[in-house]
Amino acid sequence: MSKEPIIEFKNIKKVYGDNVAVDTANLAIEAGEFICFIGTSGSGKTTLMRMINRMLKPTEGKILFDGKDIAAMNPIHLRRQIGYVIQNIGLMPHMTIYENITLVPKLLKWPEEKKKAKAKELIELVELPESFLDRYPSELSGGQQQRIGVIRALAADQDVILMDEPFGALDPITREGIQDLVKTLQEKMGKTIVLVTHDMDEALKLASRIVVMDNGQMVQVATPDDILHHPATEFVEKMIGEERLMQAKVDITPVKSIMLKDPVAITADQTISDAITLMRHRRVDTLLVTEDNRLTGYIDLESISHQYRKNLLVSDILKEDVFRVKEDALLRDASQRILKRGLKYVPVVDNDGHLTGIVTRAALVDMMYDIIWGSQELEGGQDE
Ligand code: ADP
Ligand code: MG
Numbered sequence: 001m002s003k004e005p006i007i008e009f010k011n012i013k014k015v016y017g018d019n020v021a022v023d024t025a026n027l028a029i030e031a032g033e034f035i036c037f038i039g040t041s042g043s044g045k046t047t048l049m050r051m052i053n054r055m056l057k058p059t060e061g062k063i064l065f066d067g068k069d070i071a072a073m074n075p076i077h078l079r080r081q082i083g084y085v086i087q088n089i090g091l092m093p094h095m096t097i098y099e100n101i102t103l104v105p106k107l108l109k110w111p112e113e114k115k116k117a118k119a120k121e122l123i124e125l126v127e128l129p130e131s132f133l134d135r136y137p138s139e140l141s142g143g144q145q146q147r148i149g150v151i152r153a154l155a156a157d158q159d160v161i162l163m164d165e166p167f168g169a170l171d172p173i174t175r176e177g178i179q180d181l182v183k184t185l186q187e188k189m190g191k192t193i194v195l196v197t198h199d200m201d202e203a204l205k206l207a208s209r210i211v212v213m214d215n216g217q218m219v220q221v222a223t224p225d226d227i228l229h230h231p232a233t234e235f236v237e238k239m240i241g242e243e244r245l246m247q248a249k250v251d252i253t254p255v256k257s258i259m260l261k262d263p264v265a266i267t268a269d270q271t272i273s274d275a276i277t278l279m280r281h282r283r284v285d286t287l288l289v290t291e292d293n294r295l296t297g298y299i300d301l302e303s304i305s306h307q308y309r310k311n312l313l314v315s316d317i318l319k320e321d322v323f324r325v326k327e328d329a330l331l332r333d334a335s336q337r338i339l340k341r342g343l344k345y346v347p348v349v350d351n352d353g354h355l356t357g358i359v360t361r362a363a364l365v366d367m368m369y370d371i372i373w374g375s376q377e378l379e380g381g382q383d384e
Contacts, residue, residue: 004067006031006160006192007052011061014047014216021047023216025061031159034186035194036203038239039213045196048213049162052194053082080108083161085153091137097123097148098133104156122151126181146170146178154185163195167202179205200239204228212236250367251332255325258367259348259357265290268315272304275314288347288355289318295347295355298322324349327356335364 005028014022022044029035037045050056051063054075063070070078083104091100099106101122102115110118119133126147137145153161167175183206186193197203203210204224212220212227212235220232228248231237237245265288266275275287279301286300297320307317324347325334338346338359345360 003030005029005064006066007194008064008067009048009051009061010064012048012051012058012063013060014044014051014056015059020216022051022058025218027211027218027221029192029194031192032190033192034183034206034208035192035211036207036209037194037196037211037213038198038200038203040198040239043213044216045198045213046164049164049194049196052160052162053079053084055084080156081158081160083153083156083158085161085163085166091145091149091152093137095136096133097135097137097140100137100148101133101152101155103152108156118155118157122155123148125185126151143174143177146174147181150178150181150185154189154191159190160192160194163193165196165198167197175202182206200241200244204244212239250335251330253331253367254327255329255331255334255348255359256327256357258331258363259327259359260363261357263288263347263355263358265355266299266314267291268296268313268318270314272308272312272314272317273310275299275304287314288322288358289314290355293355294353295322295324295349296320298347322347325359326351331364331367334359338364 007027007029009025009027012022012025013020025048037048039045047056051058052065052070054070054073057071065073065078065081091097092103095103098119101119102110105115105118120130123130123133128144128147132140132144132148137148140148153163153166167178170178179202182193185191193206195202195206204227207224209221209223210227211218212232214233214235220227220236222230222232227236228240228244229252231240231245240248264278264282264284266278268289268291279285279287285302286298288295289297289299297318299314299317299319303317303319323337323341323343325337327348327350334346338361343361345358347355348357348359350356
C-alpha cells in the first residue's frame with residue numbers, strides 16, 4: 001500500500017457566501033479505484049468533483065494529482081489527463097459516430113491515424129461493427145448510442161474519468177446494461193473513475209469505495225460491503241434504505257444463530273424397530289443418521305415401509321446423499337438453497353462433519369419476521 005494516490009483531497013473547503021458547499025474533505029483515491037460520491041441534492045457532490053479538474057477552485061485546502069498540487073499545474077494540461085462526462089452521455093446528432101468518439105482526441109490534436117485506430121479499437125470493444133463509425137446517432141438504437149457514449153468517454157486515453165450523474169435519464173433496463181459495461185471497461189482498462197450519483201443501487205453496484213456526502217461533509221468513506229453492514233450514521237442508514245439494511249442483516253447472520261439443537265437422530269447400527277419407535281415418540285417422518293456423531297445420511301418412513309424386515313438395520317436402508325449446511329455458513333448463502341429445495345429442514349454440521357442441529361423453514365421465516373418487527377419497533381418507539 002505504498003502506492004501514491006492518484007488524487008488526494010487535503011482539508012478541502014468550498015464556500016459560497018455563507019453557504020459551506022464542501023467542508024473539510026479529506027480523501028485519497030488510489031489508481032484503478034471506482035469511487036462513487038453519493039448524497040442528497042445539494043450535499044456538495046458536484047462541487048467536490050469539479051475541484052478535481054479545476055473547474056472550481058477550493059476556498060481552502062489543496063488537491064494533489066499524482067502527488068502534485070493541482071493549483072500549481074497548467075489547467076489545460078491537467079484536463080488533458082482527466083476525462084469529464086457530464087449528465088447523460090448524449091451524442092452530437094449532426095456528427096458521425098466516428099466524429100463523436102474522437103471528439104476529445106481531436107481537441108487534443110491527435111494525428112488522424114491514431115484517432116482511427118482508437119475508434120476501431122473501442123467499437124470492437126463494445127461489439128459493434130466498424131461500419132457504424134460512418135453512421136449518424138439516429139441510425140443506431142438507443143442502447144447502441146449509449147454504448148458509443150461510454151466509449152467516447154474512454155477514447156482520449158485519460159487515466160482518470162469524472163462522471164456526474166451520467167445515467168440519470170436512462171430507463172432502468174438500459175441503465176443496468178450501461179452500468180455493467182462501464183464497470184467491465186473500467187476494470188479491463190484500469191481506469192480510475194469518480195462518479196456522482198444519488199442512486200444507492202448504482203453506487204453499491206459500481207463502487208470500489210463509496211463516499212457518502214451529507215451537507216458538505218464526507219460522513220462515511222467505505223466499501224459497499226462496509227457501508228451496508230456498518231453504516232456510520234443515521235443519514236447513511238437512510239441513504240441505504242430499510243429494505244437493503246434488512247437484507248444486509250440476513251446476509252451476515254450465520255446459520256448457527258437460528259439452528260435448533262438436539263436434532264432427532266439415530267446411529268447407523270441401530271435396528272429399524274428402534275427407528276420406528278423413535279419416530280413415533282418424536283412424531284417425525286425422517287431421522288438423521290450418525291456414526292461417531294458424524295452425519296452420514298438419513299432414513300424416512302417411506303423407505304422403511306417398502307423394505308421392512310425384522311432385524312433390518314438403519315445402515316441397510318440409509319440414504320447417503322443428504323443436503324447439509326455448515327454452522328458458519330451465512331444465511332445469505334444457505335437460505336436460498338434451503339428454500340429452493342423445498343425442504344422442511346436442513347441438517348447443520350460443524351467443520352468436522354458432526355451433526356450439531358437443524359435449520360427449519362419455520363425458523364427462517366421467524367427470523368425474517370424478527371428483523372421486520374424489530375425495525376418497526378425502533379421506528380414506532382413504543383414500549384409494551
Ligand atoms: P450536489 O451536486 O450534491 O447536488 P452541489 O455540489 O451542486 O450539490 O452544491 C452544493 C451546495 O453548494 C448547494 O447548497 C448549492 O446550492 C451550493 N452551490 C453550488 N454551486 C453554487 C454556486 N455557483 N453559487 C452558490 N452556491 C452554489
Ligand atoms: Mg450535482
